[in-house]
Amino acid sequence: MINVLFAAQADRWEKYEHPLHTAFADLGLKVDLRTDHAPDTVDYIVYAPNSDVQDFTPFTRCKAVLNLWAGVENVVGNHTLTQPLARMVDPGMTRGMIEWVTGHALRHHLGMDRHIRDQNGQWHNYIPPLAQDRRVTILGLGELGTACAQAIAGLGFPVTGWSRSAKKIDGITCLHGADGLKTAMERADILVLLLPKTPATENTLNGETLKFLPTGAFIINPGRGPLIDDDALLAVLDTGHVAHATLDVFRIEPLPPEHPFWAHPRVTVTPHIASETRPVTSAQVIAENVRRGEAGEDFLYLVDRKAGY
Ligand SMILES: NC(=O)c1ccc[n+]([C@@H]2O[C@H](COP(=O)([O-])OP(=O)(O)OC[C@H]3O[C@@H](n4cnc5c(N)ncnc54)[C@H](OP(=O)(O)O)[C@@H]3O)[C@@H](O)[C@H]2O)c1
Numbered sequence: 001m002i003n004v005l006f007a008a009q010a011d012r013w014e015k016y017e018h019p020l021h022t023a024f025a026d027l028g029l030k031v032d033l034r035t036d037h038a039p040d041t042v043d044y045i046v047y048a049p050n051s052d053v054q055d056f057t058p059f060t061r062c063k064a065v066l067n068l069w070a071g072v073e074n075v076v077g078n079h080t081l082t083q084p085l086a087r088m089v090d091p092g093m094t095r096g097m098i099e100w101v102t103g104h105a106l107r108h109h110l111g112m113d114r115h116i117r118d119q120n121g122q123w124h125n126y127i128p129p130l131a132q133d134r135r136v137t138i139l140g141l142g143e144l145g146t147a148c149a150q151a152i153a154g155l156g157f158p159v160t161g162w163s164r165s166a167k168k169i170d171g172i173t174c175l176h177g178a179d180g181l182k183t184a185m186e187r188a189d190i191l192v193l194l195l196p197k198t199p200a201t202e203n204t205l206n207g208e209t210l211k212f213l214p215t216g217a218f219i220i221n222p223g224r225g226p227l228i229d230d231d232a233l234l235a236v237l238d239t240g241h242v243a244h245a246t247l248d249v250f251r252i253e254p255l256p257p258e259h260p261f262w263a264h265p266r267v268t269v270t271p272h273i274a275s276e277t278r279p280v281t282s283a284q285v286i287a288e289n290v291r292r293g294e295a296g297e298d299f300l301y302l303v304d305r306k307a308g309y
Pocket of ligand 1: 070071072089093139140141142143144145162163164165166177194195196197198200201222223224248249272273274275276309
């Protein structure tokens with residue numbers, strides 16, 4: 001019997017218990033899945049960083065911690081964690097992110113607000129450019145950034161992506177490094193942030209880099225709040241250099257009611273809903289990693305603890 005501890009907030013258990021049982025059974029794994037195993041009997045932890053488990057020391061025989069979230073910034077620096085840490089790469093979450101990013105990019109591209117908000121009896125026939133004439137840049141070309149880049153390129157937008165290491169992706173102009181960032185931002189009529197939060201990515205958008213954006217650019221941030229210096233963003237929104245920012249993630253969540261983003265006419269706030277981990281598809285990923293652990297194979301989606309993602 002393989003002992004798997006489900007360590008996440010209570011409401012998650014209801015959603016994940018059945019899909020996890022099904023996914024383990026589908027792979028022929030005999031698993032005792034619970035929320036309360038004795039720590040020294042646990043083989044794997046299915047983990048959300050906001051769970052009660054913050055000290056991994058008592059989990060002496062645990063073979064891996066399998067994160068339910070794509071972002072690992074709240075666990076990667078935990079010094080009690082000596083076991084391998086896998087982050088979540090979930091086909092369901094990827095689909096959700098493609099839909100959210102594409103939807104918000106098209107809102108800005110088509111100028112939908114003019115028609116949705118301005119029902120004022122005036123017949124202004126604004127014609128948006130075709131996608132081929134609107135450049136999109138995606139910062140972060142990992143699982144989510146690449147999937148969004150390909151979907152957006154599939155609609156006809158010229159897409160540039162930026163990552164830490166050099167990449168080659170069909171149909172996408174790939175850049176990296178500091179010079180690459182400047183060029184990527186200069187081409188960003190629409191800028192999408194899908195970077196992880198690490199010490200190196202904090203304030204990627206700051207007073208200096210925001211100036212690289214073309215006038216009238218749109219920013220869409222489903223990555224993490226600290227990727228942006230909030231005051232620097234507010235400054236370029238106030239001048240109109242940046243036309244609008246659609247923000248799903250913030251330095252403090254929930255975003256405090258007094259934060260200026262809420263009332264700013266050029267900001268759309270969404271409450272960290274760009275894409276959730278989906279129970280059925282993510283349970284299959286977790287089960288596959290448990291199968292690998294038991295077979296002595298490499299785990300999927302291991303976090304590089306030094307790089308922080
Ligand atoms: N809002 C939501 O609902 C939601 C949902 C899921 C995820 N997210 C966020 O989305 C992020 C991305 O997820 P993912 O699965 O796509 O992550 P990922 O596969 O780990 O990809 C991260 C990308 O960022 C690049 N990167 C990292 N550090 C960099 C640096 N210093 N300079 C330039 N590029 C850098 C990586 O470059 P390399 O390719 O060279 O390694 C990689 O391309 C997550 O970390 C999380 O914060 C948000």
